[in-house]
Amino acid sequence: MSGVQSAPPAARPAAHRRDRCPLCGRPRVHRYRPFCSAACRDRDLVHWLEGRYRLPAVEDESEEEPQADSEPEEAPRT
Numbered sequence: 001m002s003g004v005q006s007a008p009p010a011a012r013p014a015a016h017r018r019d020r021c022p023l024c025g026r027p028r029v030h031r032y033r034p035f036c037s038a039a040c041r042d043r044d045l046v047h048w049l050e051g052r053y054r055l056p057a058v059e060d061e062s063e064e065e066p067q068a069d070s071e072p073e074e075a076p077r078t
Helices: 014-018 038-049
Strands: none
Touching: none
16 A cells, blocks of 8 residues: 545645536546546536526616606696
8 A cells, every 4th residue: 555645625626626517526427528427417407497596687787767656747838
């Protein structure tokens, strides 16, 4: 035994982490990439369908409609 310990996942090179399944960390299989198996691929799909993954939304303030409680401007009388 060499006594060399494996580095924690965060300390491993990025290339090494890319070769792993994003769900369980096992080595990727080309057929199911980026996952290691059909089970991990299907589990990821279920997470999407159940709404566990969400993308942040940013409201665009420039597209707001005028507020209903504000009074419209009056036209000048002639």
